[in-house]
Amino acid sequence: MTDWFAGDVAARYDKSTAGMPVEPVVDFLFPFAAGGALELAIGTGRIAVPLAARGVRVAGIDFSPDMVAELRKKTDEIPVEVGDMGTTQVDGAFSVVYVVFNSINNVTTQDGQVATFANAAAHLSPGGCFVVEVGVPVTQQLEVFDLTDTHVGVDEYDADTQRLVSHHFSLVDGEWRRLSMPFRAVWPAELDLMARLAGLELRERWADWDRSPFTAESRKHVSVWEKPT
Ligand SMILES: C[S@@+](CC[C@H](N)C(=O)[O-])C[C@H]1O[C@@H](n2cnc3c(N)ncnc32)[C@H](O)[C@@H]1O
Structure with missing residues (x-):
């Protein structure tokens, strides 16, 4: 894990x-x-x-x-x-x-x-x-759940498996970082x-x-x- x-x-x-x-x-x-x-x-x-x-x-x-x-x-x-x-x-x-x-x-x-x-x-x-x-x-395959100057959040959903991946793009110290975290909806x-x-x-x-x-x-x-x- x-x-x-x-x-x-x-x-x-x-x-x-x-x-x-x-x-x-x-x-x-x-x-x-x-x-x-x-x-x-x-x-x-x-x-x-x-x-x-x-x-x-x-x-x-x-x-x-x-x-x-x-x-x-x-x-x-x-x-x-x-x-x-x-x-x-x-x-x-x-x-x-x-x-x-x-x-x-x-x-x-x-x-x-x-x-x-x-x-x-x-x-x-x-x-x-x-x-x-x-x-x-969510029922859509892709959904933007947050959109600000410092953070963009996009959920990616697979209805077959109920697997959800939340992609976070965050502006930290002037640099965009990506974190993609798996979930089960x-x-x-x-x-x-x-x-x-x-x-x-x-x-x-x-x-x-x-x-x-x-x-x-x-x-x-x-x-x-x-x-x-
Ligand atoms: C979004 S944070 C929520 C923390 C807190 N409950 C809050 O509301 O701010 C999710 C938390 O779940 C913990 N976590 C993830 N998977 C877990 C698991 N299988 N068992 C126990 N904790 C887990 C993470 O380490 C993290 O601290």
Whole structure:
């Protein structure tokens, strides 16, 4: 498995995501987190650090040691296991396990995504919830998803295999750099089946963290599956 977030990507991650929403995500997760929160693909702690600042016991799993090193510059209070989110275990049980910002797509096989749901369920206490934020797959073969003076993002999608490659062209220190990262796109219905295989039940599905309705036009969703008591 390749660590796509090593080196420069980790070093520049917080700067490159500075415009991403944080408070709406933390506001949504907080009511679920009374019994602790586990973030899969915790990264640099963009969401975990402000959630922990609200008094929540937060732990994490991430594949990239360099991303975790960036988190460690912010806090020693959040325990993190370095490894694959489909197989890595942490101590304890949690009332919420979550994976945001399309990070479930970083798992590039169906088996791996199924294992991720099973691993999330294994870390949930009864009545606990698994929260996933992920895009609805694009249907075009090529789609420009960002176009600014310093960044051009193009998604390349193969409907046969659900393989998605996000090509990022970034202007860094006056030089254009390219990073092409592989993903596995996945539809809500397939995620629901993965959840059922893991013994979880769909509880809520929204178009965004503000609980706007999920419709046929929605480009992403925030879904909540519950572990029965
Ligand atoms: C887009 S970043 C998201 C980080 C953080 N959750 C956030 O919202 O800023 C994706 C993260 O997924 C991690 N990752 C990718 N594949 C993974 C895997 N199989 N298991 C665990 N973490 C993984 C990367 O190392 C990276 O930190």
